[in-house]
Amino acid sequence: MSVPKAISPHRLSSLLRRQKDPNLALQLFQNPNPQLQSTKPFRYSLLSYDIIITKLARAKMFDQMDQILLQMGRETRFVTKEIIFCNVISSYARARLPHKALEMFEQIPSFRCRRTLKSYNAVLDALLKCGEIGKMREFLVGLGNQVNPDVCTFNILINANCKYGCLDDARNVFDTMLSRGVEPNEVTFATLISGFCSNCKLEEALRLKEDMSKVYGVKPNSSVYVSLIKELCRIGEFGLAFGLKDEMEREKVTLGLTVYTTFISALFKVGKKDEAHKILEEMKGSGLKPDTVTYNAMIHGFCMENDLNAAYKVLDQMVKEECKADIITYNIIIGGLCKDGKWSEANDLFEDLPRLGYKPDVVSFRTMFVGLCNCRRFNEAATFLDEMLFKGYIPSSEGRQKIVDGLCQEGDMKLLVKVLSSLGNANSIGVDTWELVISMVCKKESLSNVSEKVDTLLVPNNFLYRPKEGKLY
């Protein structure tokens, strides 16, 4: 019988890297030599810590990740690299855990690792991604004098202003960075141009694209083109959009998946399926395989035309190509089914999501709720509402309007009161909803009855209309 050979720390790293399943990777990490009853502790390399931590962070297995972090902190053979913590911070941002991101930042020194601008920027970006603008400002002020912002810091601040529609402020940050001698890079311009495009300022976006090469000597990259193409398609300027695609080819900017997907999505939206298929073929011809985003764009296109069969065919295609559908794929299909009047089928699919391995998100709940309202299934919608509120999801303002509107039209005051009560308890009524209710009731009843009606809506259910909190979510 041959004696099993122990695997080396180096070999463990390469095995870990290849293991796609985070659970199996963790098992492997914790017990690299299951055949050997070794008494000596395994000498993990920094790289293997790096790989397993990054894998666990991406899989949002934070408890397990914390254990490994602690274990790494006890190692004395090497100095931990800051980039590992940056990755952890980004993962917390993706999981919408801003507190954990900040906590990680605080703990970096306890790993005998020096904090630099890198982790500082990672936190700044994490707070932005989580919508924690107040915390972001605090963080900036708190460490203001200790850091010298670099391009990346400025890029994050520009992005923050763009995300909140403050294009002038974004420009100001850009000017500040110039005046402080920090050279803008392609990310800076891509961020600004994307901001202009998504705020309907195409002219400025195009001008900046010209300036970036002429004035600043930075060549427009694929992201810049994608933003411009997307906006041009949105306003129906397909000719100009294709013109930019030609320009990319002339300028030898790589036509990546994102460019093709942008065109496919836009063409599907205006019903130009033939052209979309031409682009799809061209894309495949250049050796690119459609990914989840590409397929989702197609499924969305078919759903908008109520062609559920074609949409399901794309889903089959995804399975064949081993391209994993995600929650967005299913949100699109649920919306499509409702749009086609198939609310019951949509509801079955919604209920089935956990079994299929997907966790319904805000959009799933809101889509299903609006869908039920649009199909005028108000009883089902009211039941669904309680379920979603219980889970902590609040319907969109469109959804709230739809159900109140619908119940008023149906004259189902009893259910209306129940729905308002549920929304009230979730503290998510909003002025808009109240205005709607009152105007609806006014239309329905003679004026003398209105106050009485509003009273029955208010008193027995303990509604408190608090103007300060009557704000939209």
Added chain:
DNA sequence: AGACAAGGCG
């Protein structure tokens, strides 16, 4: 090597 930008649902 890797932080920051860019394509899909509401």
